[in-house]
Structures are given as C-alpha cells and as structure tokens.
Amino acid sequence: LPIADTSKEKEPQKDSKEDPEDASSEEDEFEDIDDDDDEMDEGEEPTTCLFCAEVFSSISKAIDHLDAQHNVNLSQLQKKFQMDQYSFIKLVNYIRDTKISAEKLLSTDQALWQDEKYLKPQAYEPWLCYDYEVLKTDAVDAQPSVQELMQLVAEQSKLLQEANENMERMRTGYKELLQKVNEDGESKASGNAVPRNNPNFDKEYFNSYSHFGIHHEMLSDKVRTSTYRSALLENEATVRGKTVLDVGCGTGILSIFASQAGASQVVGIDNSEIVYTAMDIVRKNKVQNVKLVKGRLEDTELPEEKYDIIISEWMGYFLLYESMLDSIIYAREHHLSPNGIILPSRCTLSIVGYGNDILYGEQVEFWSDVYNVNMSDLRKKSIEEPLMEVVDPQFTLTEPEQIANFDMMTVDLNYPNFTYQFSLKVTKPGRLSAFVGYFDTLFEMPNSVNFSTSPTETPTHWKQTVFFIDQPKAVKEGEVISGKIISRRHKEDVRALNVEIEVFGKKHKYSVV
Numbered sequence: 327l328p329i330a331d332t333s334k335e336k337e338p339q340k341d342s343k344e345d346p347e348d349a350s351s352e353e354d355e356f357e358d359i360d361d362d363d364d365e366m367d368e369g370e371e372p373t374t375c376l377f378c379a380e381v382f383s384s385i386s387k388a389i390d391h392l393d394a395q396h397n398v399n400l401s402q403l404q405k406k407f408q409m410d411q412y413s414f415i416k417l418v419n420y421i422r423d424t425k426i427s428a429e430k431l432l433s434t435d436q437a438l439w440q441d442e443k444y445l446k447p448q449a450y451e452p453w454l455c456y457d458y459e460v461l462k463t464d465a466v467d468a469q470p471s472v473q474e475l476m477q478l479v480a481e482q483s484k485l486l487q488e489a490n491e492n493m494e495r496m497r498t499g500y501k502e503l504l505q506k507v508n509e510d511g512e513s514k515a516s517g518n519a520v521p522r523n524n525p526n527f528d529k530e531y532f533n534s535y536s537h538f539g540i541h542h543e544m545l546s547d548k549v550r551t552s553t554y555r556s557a558l559l560e561n562e563a564t565v566r567g568k569t570v571l572d573v574g575c576g577t578g579i580l581s582i583f584a585s586q587a588g589a590s591q592v593v594g595i596d597n598s599e600i601v602y603t604a605m606d607i608v609r610k611n612k613v614q615n616v617k618l619v620k621g622r623l624e625d626t627e628l629p630e631e632k633y634d635i636i637i638s639e640w641m642g643y644f645l646l647y648e649s650m651l652d653s654i655i656y657a658r659e660h661h662l663s664p665n666g667i668i669l670p671s672r673c674t675l676s677i678v679g680y681g682n683d684i685l686y687g688e689q690v691e692f693w694s695d696v697y698n699v700n701m702s703d704l705r706k707k708s709i710e711e712p713l714m715e716v717v718d719p720q721f722t723l724t725e726p727e728q729i730a731n732f733d734m735m736t737v738d739l740n741y742p743n744f745t746y747q748f749s750l751k752v753t754k755p756g757r758l759s760a761f762v763g764y765f766d767t768l769f770e771m772p773n774s775v776n777f778s779t780s781p782t783e784t785p786t787h788w789k790q791t792v793f794f795i796d797q798p799k800a801v802k803e804g805e806v807i808s809g810k811i812i813s814r815r816h817k818e819d820v821r822a823l824n825v826e827i828e829v830f831g832k833k834h835k836y837s838v839v
Contacts, residue, residue, distance in 0.1 A: 373452045376421050377428045385452045396428035401461045407437045414458040416444035418451075432477070485542065492543070544639070545579060547787040553777040554580055554639065557669060557769035558587040564667075564771055565589050568634035573623060573657050574650060578604035580637055581616045591615050593629055597622045623653050632663040643714055644791040645675045645765035646742050646813070647838050649821040651732070655739060668734040671770040675732075677748065677763050678781070679724030679807055680717060681756040681798065689713055690759075690794050712763075712825075712836050713792040719781040723758050723801060724750035726780070729811055742815040742823055752805040759798035761811075761827060763791040791838070799830050 373388040374381050377396050382388040392398040403409060409417070420426070420439030448454075545551055558565055558580075566588030572581045575594030578601075584592045592615060594604070601620045608616050617629055636657050642648035658668060693705040729746040765788075768776040779788045801807065809829030816822035816839070823838040 371452050376418065376453065385456050388452075392428075397432065398428050400458070404458065404461050409437075409458070411458055412445065413437070413439070414456075415454055416440065418453040419444040419446070419448055422448065435481075543787050545577065549777050549784050549786045550639065551579065553767070553769070553775055554637075554669075555583050556775045557771060558583045558637075560773040560775065561771045562587050565635065569593075569630060569632075569663075570635045570637060571595070571628070571633035571657060571661055573636060573638040573653055574640060575604060575618060576600055576639075578607055578616065578618060580639065581618070582608065582611065582613055584635070584637065585613050585616050589615065589635070591617070591630070593617050593619060593633070595619045595621060595623055595626060595628065624656055628661065631661065632666075633661055634663050634666050635669060636662055636666065637669040641673060641765065641767060641788065643788060644712070644763050644823065644825075644838050645673055645730075645732075646823055647821070649742065649815070651737065651741060652739060652820070654734065655737065658734070667771075669769055669771075670767045670776075671734055672768040673732050673734075674728050674766045674768075675730040675763065676726045676728045676765070676780070677750075677761045677793075677811065678722055678726040679750050679752065679758050679801070680721055680760045680762045680781075680792070681723045681758045681801075682718060682721035683757060683759065683798075685715075685717070685721075685792075686759040686794065686798060689792075709794045709796060709834065710836055712838055713794070714789045715792055716785045716789045717762055717781050717792060721756070722762075722781060723754060723756045724752050724807060726750075730813075742813055745810065745812045747810050748808070750807045750809075752801045752803055752807065755802050756800075757798045758801045758807070759794060761793045761795070761829075763793065793825070793827055793834065793836055795827070795829065795834055796832065797830075 370384050372381050372383065373385045375388055375391055375396075377392070377398070380391065382391060389400060392400065400414075403417075404414075407413065416439040417437075421431070423444070426438075565584060567590050570581070570584040570589045570592045572578075572584065572592060572594035575581050575596045576598070578594055581592045581594040581604075594601075594616065596604070596618070597620065601618055605618050608618060619626060619628065636654065638650070638654055638657075640648075640650035640654050642650065654668065662668065690705060690708050693701045693703075693708060727748050727750055729748060730744055732741055762781060764779040764781065766776060766778045766780070768774070777783070777786070779786050779790060781790055807829065809827060812826040812828075814824045814826075816824055816837070819839065825836040825838060827834045827836070
C-alpha cells in the first residue's frame with residue numbers, strides 16, 4: 327500500500343505548539359492597553375473647575391479643589407438630594423448653563439437641575455464621564471466642620487423665620503383668595519343660613535398647613551402641646567379602651583398621645599398634604615392603633631362611624647379665626663358616640679384695656695410721617711386690621727372681662743355671631759389706646775388642665791389680638807369703661823370675622839382675616 331505523506335498534517339501541530347507563546351505575547355499587549363485605559367479611567371485629563379476658571383490635571387484634583395476652595399462637597403450633595411449618576415450629569419450641565427455660584431448652590435433646598443433638558447449632550451468634559459457612584463463608598467462619617475455647623479445653624483434660623491412668616495402669609499393668602507373668588511362669582515351664600523366651609527377657601531386654607539414652618543411653630547409651642555399631652559396622659563382612666571377621632575390631625579402628634587394614653591383605636595383626619603408625612607411618622611414610631619385619613623371631614627367616610635372621644639386643636643387667632651370649630655360641630659353631630667366627650671371641653675374669650683404709647687406709635691402713628699412722606703391714608707388700615715402680637719402685661723390698664731363662653735357639647739354654627747356689653751374697671755391711670763383679646767382653653771376631666779393666652783401668662787404662638795382705637799383716651803384708676811363688642815362671621819369668607827367695638831362714643835370696625 328502506498329504510504330501517505332503526513333508532512334502537511336504535522337506542520338499545523340508544530341504551529342499549535344507555538345500558539346501559546348504567541349497568544350501570551352498578544353495578551354501582554356492587551357494587558358498593556360488595559361493598563362493604559364485604567365490610567366485614563368482615573369481621570370488623568372485636564373478638568374476645569376465648575377465655579378472658576380482654574381484647570382487641574384485630573385478630575386480628582388478638581389473635586390478636592392471644589393471642597394477646599396468653594397466648600398462644595400459632592401458626597402454631601404449626593405446625600406442631601408439623593409443623587410444618582412444622571413443627577414450629577416444634570417447638575418454639571420445646569421451649572422454650566424446658568425453660571426450659578428457655589429454659594430447659591432449650597433443655599434438651595436431643592437434640586438433645581440431636575441429638568442430633562444440638562445441631560446442633553448453638551449461640550450465634552452471629564453465631569454460628565456466621572457463615576458459618581460464611587461462617592462458613596464468614598465464618603466466617610468465624620469464630625470461636621472465648624473463651617474458646616476454654621477451653615478446648619480443658618481438653615482435652621484431660616485426655617486424659624488419662615489415659621490413666623492407662614493401664619494401672616496396665610497392671612498394674606500386669604501385676602502387674595504377672597505378677592506379672586508368674589509370676581510369669579512363663586513362665593514355667594516344662599517338664603518340667610520350660616521354657610522358651611524366653602525371648598526374654594528378650604529383649598530387655600532388646607533394648602534397653608536402643608537408647609538413645615540406652621541407645624542414647627544405649633545409643635546414648638548410648649549404651652550399648647552404639653553397641655554394636650556397632659557390632658558390625655560394624666561387622664562388614662564378616661565381614655566383607656568376608648569376610640570378617638572383626631573380632627574385636623576396635622577403631624578399626628580395628638581393621635582400618638584391618645585394611643586400612649588391607652589386608646590383602643592385612634593383615627594386622625596386632615597385635608598392637608600402634611601397627613602402623608604404624619605403617616606410616615608406613625609409608622610416610624612411603630613404606633614399600631616393609629617390610622618390617618620386624607621380628606622375633608624364633611625366629605626369623607628371614616629373607618630368607624632362613631633367615636634368615644636373627639637379631640638382637636640381648632641383654635642385660631644382671637645379664638646374664632648379660621649372657623650375650624652365648624653368641623654368640630656360637624657364631628658359632634660355625626661361621629662360622637664352617646665355619652666362621648668370632646669377635648670378641649672370649653673373655650674372662653676376675654677378682653678382687657680391696654681395702653682402702650684410706644685406700640686401705638688410704631689403701629690398707628692407711624693403712618694403720619696414715613697421718611698417725611700405723609701401716609702396717613704394707611705393709618706385707618708392699621709386700625710382696621712388687628713395686630714397679632716405678644717403684648718407687655720405692664721401696660722394693661724383694666725381688669726379683664728370674659729365676653730364669650732363656648733361649651734363644645736352645646737355650641738352651634740351661630741357661635742361667631744354675638745354681642746356683649748362690657749364694663750372694664752381701670753386698675754391704674756394711663757392712656758388707653760387699644761383693647762387686647764385673648765382666650766382660655768379648658769379640659770374639664772377628672773384631672774383638669776387648661777392654658778391661657780392672656781398677656782400675663784406664658785406666650786403662645788397665638789399671641790394676643792390687639793384692637794387699636796382711633797383716638798387714645800386718658801383713664802383714671804377706679805374708672806369704669808363701658809362699651810359694646812359685636813362679632814359677626816364674614817359674609818363671604820366663612821373663616822374670617824368682622825368685629826366692631828363701640829366705646830368712648832365712637833364705633834371702631836375691624837376685620838380679623
């Protein structure tokens with residue numbers, strides 16, 4: 327048989343023995359290329375600062391520069407705004423587009439760069455390719471610097487200032503809304519019946535309670551919050567095993583107090599967006615028997631129809647402003663069990679004669695000469711709109727007198743409409759320039775508690791309501807000041823009040839709005 331020529335078959339085998347050596351050489355070349363890529367990945371490219379013209383040899387040096395020179399720490403931004411890779415790309419493009427300064431960026435509380443347009447490609451720069459996810463692992467928990475603490479203090483101060491301004495903003499908002507609704511012709515009441523809460527006003531009203539500032543102001547009012555807490559916790563025998571309805575629950579603090587006092591079930595209702603935060607608070611504190619509902623009480627079906635206890639912090643300026651008592655009356659009529667109770671049980675309204683020449687000068691006479699400009703036309707406005715202020719009790723000139731008493735079990739929707747003839751005995755001589763209104767809140771329980779917004783008591787966020795008169799009057803000790811005060815629900819804005827004080831032969835009209 328012929329012998330086959332296998333030389334051609336052996337040759338490939340020789341080549342296969344040489345392949346590993348060749349492959350190894352090629353892999354080394356690829357490793358060298360990878361090493362080069364790693365060096366490039368580390369950000370070794372010229373990088374321009376986000377806030378100044380300085381250029382750095384790498385992005386890591388640029389990041390250090392941001393922290394050292396501009397106080398912009400990317401890790402802190404990441405935590406503050408919960409930023410991902412795309413968020414940082416948007417931020418870089420936003421900074422380039424708006425030329426925002428580092429100071430303004432640090433002061434913002436919102437991610438202003440959320441618009442999708444900031445994801446659109448722009449000129450290439452290393453900032454857009456950096457892996458910002460490494461910030462999560464690179465970040466270390468450390469004690470805040472002095473500068474960071476100062477910034478935190480500044481932010482808290484800003485929040486406190488906002489808290490003080492929110493209530494005034496709410497009042498202004500009511501005026502603007504009233505004007506708008508009147509123009510639209512949507513706020514006309516039918517017949518002579520007392521109107522229930524108007525949904526158009528309620529929308530603005532409930533929105534005002536969605537802001538953090540108002541709740542900070544109320545919760546930090548120790549007199550208010552601690553009294554409600556004492557009323558529940560010091561009367562556990564009354565609360566234990568009972569069902570509780572918290573009307574206008576806000577942050578849910580009263581609902582939680584009721585649970586701590588032994589209530590079997592607590593339902594809180596609020597038509598403000600804050601109720602969603604309250605739900606998180608309840609879950610975080612592992613309060614199992616509190617259920618919160620978003621909605622307007624008059625239009626919402628509750629988990630249970632009847633409740634043993636109705637609790638609410640419904641009081642407004644001059645007690646009756648906001649007319650939230652309307653909702654308490656509705657709750658009593660539709661949701662209170664037989665033999666149930668309402669907390670607080672009773673509220674009283676009082677006035678006292680007052681004479682502080684400095685305050686009168688600042689608030690009323692001020693308009694006579696404003697930088698050498700006569701603005702006396704505004705003087706009347708300064709009297710018509712009562713001042714909400716914590717007044718100095720040393721300028722009280724008369725004994726106080728109670729002008730209204732509201733029992734929560736019997737009060738009806740006509741409560742804002744009353745007339746009272748007062749006789750205030752002067753306790754010391756002075757120039758009477760105003761009447762000051764305040765209220766007392768009573769929890770008539772086995773262990774009774776109460777609080778007062780009187781000028782002689784610890785100040786609260788309700789302050790006092792100052793009704794200035796047009797012409798101050800000199801009074802003598804022992805003299806009796808006789809007059810009449812008339813309160814009426816505002817015809818269009820059911821949450822506002824019209825007040826008239828007739829004294830010293832003259833009528834003074836006020837709008838508590």
